[in-house]
Amino acid sequence: MYRTIPVRAKFNDWENDYWADQCRNSNSLINCAIYYAKQKHYSALAEMGNAQSLYWRGDELRSGWKTYRCDIKYPELDKALKQSPHYKALAAQAAQQTLKSVGESITSYNGLVKAYYKGEVDRPRLPKYRKKGGLAAVTFPKQLLRLIDGRVYPPISKEVKPHLIDEISLHLPEFIDFDWVKEVTIRPNLGEFWVDWVIDDGKEPITHNPNLDYSQAWSFDHGGTNWLTGVSTRGRSLIIDGRKLKSMNQGYCRLVAKYKQGKSDFYWDANLDRVQRKRNNQTRDAINKAARFIVNRCLNDGIGNLIIGWNNGQKQRSKMSKRNNQNFVVIPTGRLIERLKQFCPEYGIVLTITEESYTSKSCFLSDDFLPKVGEKPQNWKPSGTRVKRGMYKTGSCFLINADCNGAANIARKVATQLGIDLTKVGRGALTLPKRYDLLSDLTRTYRKRCLNRTISEKLTTVA
Secondary structure, three states: OEEEEEEEOOOOHHHHHHHHHHHHHHHHHHHHHHHHHHHHHHHHHHHHOOOEEEEEEOOEEEEEEOOOOOOOOHHHHHHHOOOOHHHHHOOHHHHHHHHHHHHHHHHHHHHHHHHHHOOOOOOOOOOOOOOOOOOOOEEEEHHHOEEEOOEEEOOOOOOOHHHOOOOOOEEOOOOOOHHHEEEEEEEEEOOEEEEEEEEEOOOOOOOOOOOOEEEEEEEEEEOOOEEEEEEEOOOOEEEEEOHHHHHHHHHHHHHHHHHOOOOOOOOOOHHHHHHHHHHHHHHHHHHHHHHHHHHHHHHHHOEEEEEEEOOOOOOOOOOOOHHHHHHHHOOOHHHHHHHHHHHHHHHOOEEEEEOOOOOOOOOOOOOOOOOOOOOOOOOOOOOOEEEEOOEEEOOOOOEEEHHHHHHHHHHHHOHHHHOOOOOOOOOOOOOOOEEEOOOOOOOHHHHHHHHHHHHHHHHHHHO
């Protein structure tokens, strides 16, 4: 199973200068490739004749090239730019990997052109130029890497090698076997360099785990203050608190406003890089802890199904107040779902993503009808109502947790499809969920205890 492990690089000053120069040449090579592709594309259009069209934009008449496929491919880019100084400044295969990324962008553009004439997407455009003098990632395939005394030595171009003070090497993390490595990428990120190790550890996705019961499920509803609210078919419920995530984001917004006060909208400096890095690290830590907690919970309870309610594009179309938008839109639920898509196949957990329309309004205990977006009957009305934040009044006048009600309804949307039984999900499970704090409750010892319990169960089953 392929995976990418990012590690923050610890380079000395001259190593930083070397990699900055390599990334700068990679950035310039990308711009050269885009320029060559555009000029060849426009020359081919000019030879076709009548390749320009007139159209209105705003209040003026404009002219531009009609939208046609671009026939430039990677082999042509490699042949045309082989003598470029930016190509020669990079190792040959590193330069080729850079040009392949441009070729892949052009291939994506061609696919969009085909979809454009079918009316599926807006008018596509060829890849844009990168910022002049900026930095772009440099990639090295496995076949050129050498391992000597625990250090990985990437290839160096003949143009640069005579000017080096010492050999350039990368530290191989202890938890990575060199035989697993398939590719290494050095990329700039907010004033720092990161090393991305692309590995294949030989593990295959598990299709069926004998320790899990696939007739049971955990269902999760996402929000803001209560980031994730879960209800299981075994009559348990929990809440992963999102208040500290909101607080972190508010602190980030205050610092950004402080450093940009009186500056232009495009102003950025080293202080803002530091603030952005800290916020990104906190967010990534929260995502990893939440994903690991959810997977461990499924393993400890022996549950084989994981259900999450998610409507694509709901945060892009959010029209709440300015403050609510700031607190809700930045919560990284989409990234958490992507993380779970990586975790679940490793343990044989079936992840189901379903739309969550009308799950908060409908009453689970009254078995209200759950319509989809655009399919609501004209006289449809839920039997219950949301009394206030966090409290839902059912049709029988019982008070339950509103988010637990939504999570149970999400499970009800796919219960028939997955063959799960919801009879044990009663008023008790929907009333008093246990709250977990990401930063204090989900400690390393808790995660290790869950993992050790899972390993011992596997060993018992094998024996």
